[in-house]
Amino acid sequence: MNDGGGSNLEIAEQSSFEAALRHCCSKCRDYLKTSELKQNNTNGNGRESFRCWLCLGLWQKEGENQTTVPTTTTTTTTTSCLGKALEECCSPYGGIGRNSPNRFSRLANQSHTVSLSGDLCLRYRWLTSILPSSSTPLPFSVYLQDLKQHMYARIESIIQQDNVANGVKTEEEENSQWIQDHQHVFENEEQGALSIHLLCLPPKDHPLNLALNNFMSNHKNNQKTKKQRNRYNKRQKCGPFTTQGGDPRQNLEVRLRSKGYEWISQSTAEELSSAAASPEAPFLPDACKSFDEPMMRIEYHVAVFRRPLFLYGYYTKSRRDVSQTPFVVMREKPTTSEPAANSTSTNSSTKEAEILGVTSVEEQICGPIQDLLGVSTQNNLMPDTPSDGGVLYGMIKFHASGREDMDVRMLVRSESPTCHGRPFCIQVIDALNPIASPNQLKGLAETINKIVTGTTRTSTSTEEISTKNDGVEIDSGDGLCNTGASYYGQNPMGVGILPNALRLVPAAIFSGLQKDTESKTKHYGCYCWSKDVLPNEDDLTKFLFRNVVFPLTIQQRTPLRVLHRRTNSIRERNVLHAKATKIDDHHFRLELSTQAGTYVKEFVYGDFGRTIPSVSSLMGCKMNLLKLDCEGIEIPKEEHF
Numbered sequence: 001m002n003d004g005g006g007s008n009l010e011i012a013e014q015s016s017f018e019a020a021l022r023h024c025c026s027k028c029r030d031y032l033k034t035s036e037l038k039q040n041n042t043n044g045n046g047r048e049s050f051r052c053w054l055c056l057g058l059w060q061k062e063g064e065n066q067t068t069v070p071t072t073t074t075t076t077t078t079t080s081c082l083g084k085a086l087e088e089c090c091s092p093y094g095g096i097g098r099n100s101p102n103r104f105s106r107l108a109n110q111s112h113t114v115s116l117s118g119d120l121c122l123r124y125r126w127l128t129s130i131l132p133s134s135s136t137p138l139p140f141s142v143y144l145q146d147l148k149q150h151m152y153a154r155i156e157s158i159i160q161q162d163n164v165a166n167g168v169k170t171e172e173e174e175n176s177q178w179i180q181d182h183q184h185v186f187e188n189e190e191q192g193a194l195s196i197h198l199l200c201l202p203p204k205d206h207p208l209n210l211a212l213n214n215f216m217s218n219h220k221n222n223q224k225t226k227k228q229r230n231r232y233n234k235r236q237k238c239g240p241f242t243t244q245g246g247d248p249r250q251n252l253e254v255r256l257r258s259k260g261y262e263w264i265s266q267s268t269a270e271e272l273s274s275a276a277a278s279p280e281a282p283f284l285p286d287a288c289k290s291f292d293e294p295m296m297r298i299e300y301h302v303a304v305f306r307r308p309l310f311l312y313g314y315y316t317k318s319r320r321d322v323s324q325t326p327f328v329v330m331r332e333k334p335t336t337s338e339p340a341a342n343s344t345s346t347n348s349s350t351k352e353a354e355i356l357g358v359t360s361v362e363e364q365i366c367g368p369i370q371d372l373l374g375v376s377t378q379n380n381l382m383p384d385t386p387s388d389g390g391v392l393y394g395m396i397k398f399h400a401s402g403r404e405d406m407d408v409r410m411l412v413r414s415e416s417p418t419c420h421g422r423p424f425c426i427q428v429i430d431a432l433n434p435i436a437s438p439n440q441l442k443g444l445a446e447t448i449n450k451i452v453t454g455t456t457r458t459s460t461s462t463e464e465i466s467t468k469n470d471g472v473e474i475d476s477g478d479g480l481c482n483t484g485a486s487y488y489g490q491n492p493m494g495v496g497i498l499p500n501a502l503r504l505v506p507a508a509i510f511s512g513l514q515k516d517t518e519s520k521t522k523h524y525g526c527y528c529w530s531k532d533v534l535p536n537e538d539d540l541t542k543f544l545f546r547n548v549v550f551p552l553t554i555q556q557r558t559p560l561r562v563l564h565r566r567t568n569s570i571r572e573r574n575v576l577h578a579k580a581t582k583i584d585d586h587h588f589r590l591e592l593s594t595q596a597g598t599y600v601k602e603f604v605y606g607d608f609g610r611t612i613p614s615v616s617s618l619m620g621c622k623m624n625l626l627k628l629d630c631e632g633i634e635i636p637k638e639e640h641f
């Protein structure tokens, strides 16, 4: 009885195994090494026009009738599904083919990735579980690894093939010195290189896939997948605000799931099949074991994304109505009539965001960069409704070394070659175009320095800003602080960058930017008021600092104005140099050079005795700082990037 039943089962399995083998490509059959294999192998040749039941055509080349024909990768590849998917995804970036400006990632830790859906694992495990005892199939991990390698090679061959036709560019030779200069950036970090993530999934309406998904949704082991699904959903419903970042690979998955694609991961499939202790365990639904349905080709979904670029430079700001980054405040809306109608909701709804200042340094610098390089939106997650929020991958991040208040100008003392504007670093994530030449950077600096009004604030409403700009006097020649200071460029919005200094830098500069200026010397120009009449002396400096030897060490308690966000402590700072020039009986100019981190305003007026000594305490009367300019940061030549 038992024996008979066993042999019947064996026969049944044998036949379904044979049926399965007949529907597999020769490549897949190789991994299932059985004695029967060799016989079936020769028979199978004619059947290869069908999709392979196991790999859904991953090993097979599209358009080929027989995989037994030695691979000749010439004409079919570019028109194949994979090639088409890659081309489509690369086209916003300038394409994968001829004349594409793109470099593709080559480093091991950043190179292309391939992800195969887990149903492959289930089918492979099922086949190996019903193999005749004489056979010695290769482990699935080997099969998977080889298949991935095969996909890498196909991506590479598609890139290579089209690049060969590209030829050598003359411009590239022209730029060879520049490329040599930026080699560490290009090669070590592959800045601006394109990466490819390939996701191979069974078609959405594949009968085999539908059966599998149905099975999965009923299976107890899907708790984990459900949890993952919830996480994705949660992220999609994270409120009306768009979050920054995200992984383009994950973003692709979320996009596909929202379009109705369902699949299981390799790890879930592994768990599922290893949980099945005996071959009879139903880890593959019966519907998947049928070979009546015509097999459909696997679908390729691609995420192409550009690795970040880091640009470094120095900026000046010659206006007192321009902030460093967009300065948004919540303002109470002026209350109109009809208070009774919706009195409960007015409290929250009358506040609205207002942007202070005519523009910002960030916008003036990032705008032209965005215009030149473009930022891809195809790796973002954008919601169906605006209230759902989303995930932005492509963006330009502005980061400066320290900041000055909106009403403080950022200038340079032109007489000193080591005196610079404020260092900044721009991180360009997922640019549509790479930076390919020194001329592009030069042109970029020129655009920023001569930018015309109206090209600003591309992202928000331009009308509001342009009306604000009307009638605003350009604060260019306000020499009250120091006539010897100047600024970069001719941008009427008051923002300029040091020409010929903008360059690509390693990513580490971006993170180290903040602490970098802690040790630097900074110059300031102050326009001050004195309550007492200033003496009629030629040399006000000698009078004010008569008992002082520079460098002068001062003790500064945390200023009252920042006490709400900093801990109260005393710190010592050095004032390295000071020069005072009388303007009239109550006003004078003060040029200072201080150690970074000195509170200049407090050094002038004393902060109610919290800064000792101060100009006020030295003079012995009340003083005030009316206008302040930062007049540059000393950056030694060897520290230039």
Ligand SMILES: [Zn+2]
Pocket: 024, 025, 026, 027, 028, 029, 052, 053, 054, 055, 056, 057, 058, 059, 060
């Ligand atoms: Zn196959």
